[in-house]
Amino acid sequence: AEAKRGMEQGEARFSVEVPLESKVAWWHDKYRPRKPKYFNRVHTGYEWNKYNQTHFDHDNPPPKMVQGYKFAVFYPDLIDRTQTPTYTLEKDPDGARDTCILRFKGGPPYEDIAFKIVNAEWELSHKRG
Numbered sequence: 001a002e003a004k005r006g007m008e009q010g011e012a013r014f015s016v017e018v019p020l021e022s023k024v025a026w027w028h029d030k031y032r033p034r035k036p037k038y039f040n041r042v043h044t045g046y047e048w049n050k051y052n053q054t055h056f057d058h059d060n061p062p063p064k065m066v067q068g069y070k071f072a073v074f075y076p077d078l079i080d081r082t083q084t085p086t087y088t089l090e091k092d093p094d095g096a097r098d099t100c101i102l103r104f105k106g107g108p109p110y111e112d113i114a115f116k117i118v119n120a121e122w123e124l125s126h127k128r129g
Contacts, residue, residue, distance in 0.1 A: 014042040014069065018101055018114040031109035036075050038113065043068040066118045073113070075106040083107050092116065 044064040046052070052062040075085055090101040100119040105112050 008043075011041050011043050014040040014115070016115065018116050020103070020112055020114050031079065033109055033111050035113055036073050036104075036106055036110045038071065038073040040072065040115065041070045042066055043070070066120075068123070069117060071102075071104070071115075073104050073106070075110055077109060078106065079108045090114075092119070 043066070045067045046061050047065045047067075048062075056062040073085070078085075085104060085106040088103045088105070090103060092099045092101060098119055099116050101114050102117050103112055103114040
């Protein structure tokens, strides 16, 4: 359903994975490790702060900024269904302070996946977060 849903204005597909170091898992001989399916979106828009209001208008808008992400990661064949998939935020190995790595860990038989995102404060309200 998520894949069939159309893009809203200001949304784009976001599927650029960050390569992770490969590890041999304890369950690799019993189950074939695989990456989970995912459908991610990035929401972009204009930030109308005081500077942009002064220097830009609607005919000549400021550059679009990332305003949010939506990650839909699917783990249909988890071995241990009692263990909830988790995410961690890690520093960007390139040393950039304006980006960070968002890593999703599902558990066996799935490998971790990671995405490079903008390093900004998260909106945690249930309407926007």
